[in-house]
Every structure is written in structure tokens, then in C-alpha cells.
Amino acid sequence: WSAEERVPPLSITPTLDEFEDWYRSWKPDGLITAHYHFPGYLKKLGIRIPEDLAVALVSTTERLPTFGGIDEGSRVIGSVAVDVLVAMAERGQHGLPERAQCIHVRGIWRDAPSLH
Numbered sequence: 277w278s279a280e281e282r283v284p285p286l287s288i289t290p291t292l293d294e295f296e297d298w299y300r301s302w303k304p305d306g307l308i309t310a311h312y313h314f315p316g317y318l319k320k321l322g323i324r325i326p327e328d329l330a331v332a333l334v335s336t337t338e339r340l341p342t343f344g345g346i347d348e349g350s351r352v353i354g355s356v357a358v359d360v361l362v363a364m365a366e367r368g369q370h371g372l373p374e375r376a377q378c379i380h381v382r383g384i385w386r387d388a389p390s391l392h
Contacts, residue, residue, distance in 0.1 A: 283302045283304050284298075284302070286298050289311070292317050292320060292321075295314070295317050295321075296317075296321055299321070299323065299329075304329065305329070305330060306329065306330035306331070306332065306391075307329055307330070307331050307332070308332045308333075308334060308345075309331070309332075309333060309334065310333070310334045310335060312333070314331065315331065315343070318331070325342075325389075325390050326389065326390055326391060326392050330390065330391050330392070331343060331344075331390040331391070332344050332345040332346075332390070332391060333345035333346070334346055335347075335348050336386055336388075337350065338386075340388075341388060342388055342389050342390055343388055343390045344385075344386050344387050344388035344389075344390050344391040345385075345386060345388075346383040346384070346385060346386070347383055347384050347385075347386045348381070348383045349381055349382075349383060349384070352381050353381050356379055356381055360379065
């Protein structure tokens with residue numbers, strides 16, 4: 277896409293008025309967001325999900341069954357963190373480790389009505 281065709285990103289925490297101005301100016305097909313207040317904004321503005329705008333959350337959960345996006349698996353992440361701490365305690369380790377470790381819990385894509 278050319279620069280003129282690209283939809284500019286919205287500020288991280290827009291007000292309802294800022295969001296409305298951005299939406300009305302650019303008329304995007306979809307919105308990818310980490311903010312749970314956008315569905316409330318859309319409802320207040322009469323914007324229908326997904327008829328007018330598809331919405332994906334970068335962090336959704338099973339508790340939000342109508343919103344698609346990435347389910348980070350917060351319960352799994354918490355469980356893995358507890359396992360790591362228990363293992364450290366069993367080995368007598370405490371404080372910051374000499375070498376940092378990275379543990380990756382892969383998110384899964386959740387398809388939902390907000391996307392179709």
C-alpha cells in the first residue's frame with residue numbers, strides 16, 4: 277500500500293472522541309487492539325461488530341468468547357512460573373540467577389464472531 281492508503285496507528289489510550297475521529301476518518305475494516313474498552317466505544321458509537329468492523333484482541337481469553345485474537349494462556353503462564361519457583365526453591369536457589377532463562381508459552385489463535 278502507498279503511504280496515503282495506510283491507516284495510521286491510533287494513540288495507545290485514545291479518548292472516545294479521538295477514537296471516533298480516527299474511525300470516521302479512516303473507516304478501517306478491522307481493529308487489532310490490546311484494549312478492552314474499544315468494544316464499549318464501538319457500542320456507544322453505533323458501530324457493529326463484526327458487521328461494520330472486525331475486532332481482534334491481542335490478549336483474549338475463554339472468558340471473552342465473542343472476541344477472537346490471541347489467547348496468551350495466562351493460567352498456563354502462571355502454572356509454569358510456579359513450577360520454576362518451586363524448582364528453584366528445591367535446589368536452594370534464591371535471588372536473581374547468574375544467567376537469565378527464557379521460557380516461552382506459545383499463545384493460540386481463537387477464532388470468534390468478532391472476526392467474521
